[in-house]
Amino acid sequence: MKREALYEENTMSRWVITQTAKKLPKLKSAVLVEGLPGIGNVGKVAIDFIIEELKAEKVYDMFSYSMPHSVFVNENNLVELPTISLYFRKGKQDVLFLAGDVQPIDEQSSYSFSDAVLDIFQKFDGKEIITLGGIGLPHVPKSPKVYCTGNSKDIIKRYSTDANVDSSLYGVVGPIIGVSGLLLGLAKRRNIPAVSLLAETYAHPMYLGIRGAREIVKVLNKKLSFSMNMAALDKEVSDIEDEMGRKSLPITSATLRKLQSKLGKDVSYIG
Numbered sequence: 001m002k003r004e005a006l007y008e009e010n011t012m013s014r015w016v017i018t019q020t021a022k023k024l025p026k027l028k029s030a031v032l033v034e035g036l037p038g039i040g041n042v043g044k045v046a047i048d049f050i051i052e053e054l055k056a057e058k059v060y061d062m063f064s065y066s067m068p069h070s071v072f073v074n075e076n077n078l079v080e081l082p083t084i085s086l087y088f089r090k091g092k093q094d095v096l097f098l099a100g101d102v103q104p105i106d107e108q109s110s111y112s113f114s115d116a117v118l119d120i121f122q123k124f125d126g127k128e129i130i131t132l133g134g135i136g137l138p139h140v141p142k143s144p145k146v147y148c149t150g151n152s153k154d155i156i157k158r159y160s161t162d163a164n165v166d167s168s169l170y171g172v173v174g175p176i177i178g179v180s181g182l183l184l185g186l187a188k189r190r191n192i193p194a195v196s197l198l199a200e201t202y203a204h205p206m207y208l209g210i211r212g213a214r215e216i217v218k219v220l221n222k223k224l225s226f227s228m229n230m231a232a233l234d235k236e237v238s239d240i241e242d243e244m245g246r247k248s249l250p251i252t253s254a255t256l257r258k259l260q261s262k263l264g265k266d267v268s269y270i271g
Contacts, residue, residue: 014064015116020085021059027094029127031224032117034098036084036179040201040209043132043180046216047099049236053228056087056097060120066109068102084113086120092225096124103178114182118190128155129187129194131180132216135173136203144212146219147172150195151188159195162219173198210237 035047050056062084071079084100098117104110121129135147147169150156160167175181180196187194197219199212214237221228 015113016063017116017120018061018063019059020061021057024059025057025088025090025094025124027088027090027096027124027126030088030094030096030121030124032096032098032121032126032129033132033220033224034117034130034179034183035132036098036100036103038103038178038180039134039136039203040207040212042134042199042201042209042212042216044099045208045210045213046132046220047097049213049217049233050220050226050228051087051097051099053232054089054091054226056089056095058085058087059096060086062086062100062113062116064104064109064113066104066106066112068105070102072101086117095224096121096126098179110178110182111186114179114186117179117183118186118192121192122190126192129183129192130220131183131194131196133176133180133196133198134201134209134212135198137200138203140202140207141200141211144200144209144215146200146212146215147198148195149176149184149198150193151184152193155193155195159197159219159223162222164215165197165219169198208240210240 033047033050035043035045037044063081067082067084071081074080082101084098084102087097087099089095089097104113145166146164147166148156148159149167149169150159156167159165176184176196176198184194184196197216199209199216201207201209201212214233217228217233218230220226221230
């Protein structure tokens with residue numbers, strides 16, 4: 001496996017990028033979609049579902065000492081360090097997916113990580129970035145709205161043409177914290193168009209925003225021509241809600257463990 005250390009000024013800011021694919025893919029005008037943990041884990045749930053549904057292939061693993069100081073216990077009762085990985089999928093639209101268990105823990109590491117991701121993205125000759133996240137509400141939204149913002153008026157206009165995407169975000173949300181926000185700002189400095197899709201969710205630390213994630217997946221399915229079976233997603237959401245015991249309630253840690261097989265290795269981290 002090929003490894004490359006980026007940003008080696010000190011140990012804390014170093015990101016070790018390990019190539020997991022035997023051969024790097026040749027992508028054309030690729031779009032990067034980021035979905036790391038955050039409010040309601042909306043972005044993580046959405047991107048984990050898409051990666052599984054499209055059978056995207058992993059190309060890089062990313063590691064740093066500036067990731068959270070924790071390990072996860074897997075289904076074999078063994079511990080695993082948290083990971084952040086980059087996947088790809090070739091199709092009508094070539095796409096890179098940034099997914100993982102955690103986000104960097106502080107401002108400096110968030111900046112160095114976002115710059116490392118942008119460096120990789122430009123090596124693939126990427127053209128556009130989409131970040132995913134949640135907007136925390138004091139109540140459970142029955143029909144979550146999806147908002148968008150971006151680093152240029154043109155990209156906001158393109159993504160808000162969908163009737164289900166609202167670009168009137170000013171006053172609705174405060175700062176977009178973490179990688180989902182920094183990728184937009186740092187991409188602008190490199191003249192890379194970037195947009196963020198944010199779905200409403202309940203701002204409870206144990207709530208899983210699967211309904212908001214579903215709305216984001218619907219937007220991406222249309223915009224990026226994924227041709228996914230949305231009926232299958234609707235059924236999966238319904239099944240998950242049944243497992244919760246009662247719809248629209250915060251889920252317990254026990255329920256989270258039951259959902260790991262459906263939504264990826266871990267869904268219990270809330271950023």
